[in-house]
Amino acid sequence: MDSNVNQLLKLRREKLQRIVEAGINPYPVKSHRTRQIGELFHDKERWIASEEQFSVCGRLVAMRRQGKLGFGNLEDISGKIQIYVAQNLIGEENYEVFKLCDTGDFIQVDGAVFNTQAGEYSIKAEHITMLSKNLRPLPAVKEKIVDGKAVRYDEFADIELRYRKRYLDLLLNPGHRQVFIQRSAIIKGIRKFLDSREFIEVETPILQPLYGGANARPFITHHNTLDTDLYLRIALELYLKRLIVGGFERVFEIGKNFRNEGMDRFHNPEFSMLELYQAFSDLSGMMELTESCFKYLAKEVIGQDVFHFQGHEVNLTGEWKKASMIELVKEYSGFDASDFDEERIAAECNKRKIEIPKGAGAGKMISLLFEACAEEHLIQPTFVTDFPKEISPLAKEKPGNPNLTDRFELLIAGCEFANAFSELNDPLDQRMRFEAQARLKELGDEEANVVDEDFLEALEYGMPPMGGLGIGIDRLIMLLTENNSIKEVILFPQMKPE
RNA sequence: GCAUCUUUAGCUCAGCUGGUAGAGCAACUGACUCUUAAUCAGUGGGUCCGGGGUUCGAGUCCCCGAAGAUGUACCA
Numbered sequence: 198m199d200s201n202v203n204q205l206l207k208l209r210r211e212k213l214q215r216i217v218e219a220g221i222n223p224y225p226v227k228s229h230r231t232r233q234i235g236e237l238f239h240d241k242e243r244w245i246a247s248e249e250q251f252s253v254c255g256r257l258v259a260m261r262r263q264g265k266l267g268f269g270n271l272e273d274i275s276g277k278i279q280i281y282v283a284q285n286l287i288g289e290e291n292y293e294v295f296k297l298c299d300t301g302d303f304i305q306v307d308g309a310v311f312n313t314q315a316g317e318y319s320i321k322a323e324h325i326t327m328l329s330k331n332l333r334p335l336p337a338v339k340e341k342i343v344d345g346k347a348v349r350y351d352e353f354a355d356i357e358l359r360y361r362k363r364y365l366d367l368l369l370n371p372g373h374r375q376v377f378i379q380r381s382a383i384i385k386g387i388r389k390f391l392d393s394r395e396f397i398e399v400e401t402p403i404l405q406p407l408y409g410g411a412n413a414r415p416f417i418t419h420h421n422t423l424d425t426d427l428y429l430r431i432a433l434e435l436y437l438k439r440l441i442v443g444g445f446e447r448v449f450e451i452g453k454n455f456r457n458e459g460m461d462r463f464h465n466p467e468f469s470m471l472e473l474y475q476a477f478s479d480l481s482g483m484m485e486l487t488e489s490c491f492k493y494l495a496k497e498v499i500g501q502d503v504f505h506f507q508g509h510e511v512n513l514t515g516e517w518k519k520a521s522m523i524e525l526v527k528e529y530s531g532f533d534a535s536d537f538d539e540e541r542i543a544a545e546c547n548k549r550k551i552e553i554p555k556g557a558g559a560g561k562m563i564s565l566l567f568e569a570c571a572e573e574h575l576i577q578p579t580f581v582t583d584f585p586k587e588i589s590p591l592a593k594e595k596p597g598n599p600n601l602t603d604r605f606e607l608l609i610a611g612c613e614f615a616n617a618f619s620e621l622n623d624p625l626d627q628r629m630r631f632e633a634q635a636r637l638k639e640l641g642d643e644e645a646n647v648v649d650e651d652f653l654e655a656l657e658y659g660m661p662p663m664g665g666l667g668i669g670i671d672r673l674i675m676l677l678t679e680n681n682s683i684k685e686v687i688l689f690p691q692m693k694p695e
Numbered sequence: 696g697c698a699u700c701u702u703u704a705g706c707u708c709a710g711c712u713g714g715u716a717g718a719g720c721a722a723c724u725g726a727c728u729c730u731u732a733a734u735c736a737g738u739g740g741g742u743c744c745g746g747g748g749u750u751c752g753a754g755u756c757c758c759c760g761a762a763g764a765u766g767u768a769c770c771a
Contacts, residue, residue: 266728336706337721
């Protein structure tokens, strides 16, 4: 395999040598561009009539040379245009440069636009300049326009190669490039939406002396100067809350979290998260905000109400369903867990062959029942409310029920998309919750929270009542771009070393 | 982690019940001044994912391993 690659490389290197010997710089510093290719398509007739001379730059993605005349396709970020290169126009010397071009090279073409005899809108080259020589032939993807639609042949389609060599995927598969353009637009849309609600964007530490804000195993690293271990954050929560203690009333952060866990089509070890906190709001405020934000992004950024996702048709319009976890368990399994009777609930879990982890109480078991019975049925957007306190160590107790919290998760197509609560601001209660987590940790729960004394101290100074919300950005983008794997929406997903 | 499937030329793929590899595109050489999946003629290119085994003989059968996909478990 290697020897063959080397042979292909060798030929391109020899060509490079010939270019250098001809006195041409294959990697010049200067390029000159007066128009993007896309601009030339705005009003073709006007450009043709103007006979204006353009300089365009781009990658040569196809070549059709025939003796002393040649065609090529030149592509930049804005579009693709055919170039027409005739020896009698550019001169013998410059035509030699064209003959040394390969697909994959970056070149500059100077000339005006015209229609060829076949009616193809093209640039009639007056001069060709080599901008960057390609030394490794690109995988061959051909394209034919049928009824105005591009039909592609021999697409660069190997999933593993696409992820490992993402630059080739982006270069050769315009549809996949589009996903990341949309990703950028969606994130921009989130910022615009939150800006309209007077949130400020902040940045909090990724390297943390303690990790918290979620149940997950962390990545551990080491700081040499401080000679101390640090954790990569698993959530943004505890630092953002400190900012609300500090007097900010509406903050958000969009950033990477890191969780040392398994990978599948919904999980990448590093993933993007939006978290926001709004003082003097609460759970219902977060619900309204979540629903408005999703609808805004769907309508204003993507321009769609209905999305095909995970084999379902998801409709984001209308008022979203709200139901408590216990109601949903009852609806889909017939089992009523509202009495929090540990023995009865454990028996129900056993009946359904659900493994009960060490130290799990009624609340944890209810959530397991919910996941086993109800989750997969929640296809249209559903706010699942009233989470057991036991599994919600940072959420405020639900008034009138000490077993539950004022929390929701948003489920769409059976997947979790958002998580929000009325945030716990009682420092004494928070300490007891941390201690309960610490006991779970001693029982072997590697994902239980650790006691964060510095955070508790901050709470003791006083934190206003507030709503908090987390949205998994990658999953949101999966939904809005209709992709079924998280790897399709992360530019460089985690892969095992080859 | 477990189960199933996949891995053959730079890319996309063929290769039936075992007889030491094929196509298209890409590459290279030549022809060609209106092509556009350009065309025509010719050429080169493979440790068949890796390692063992069975066999006179393995891309093909068996075992072990690797990577990937899917499902499942775990991950609220």
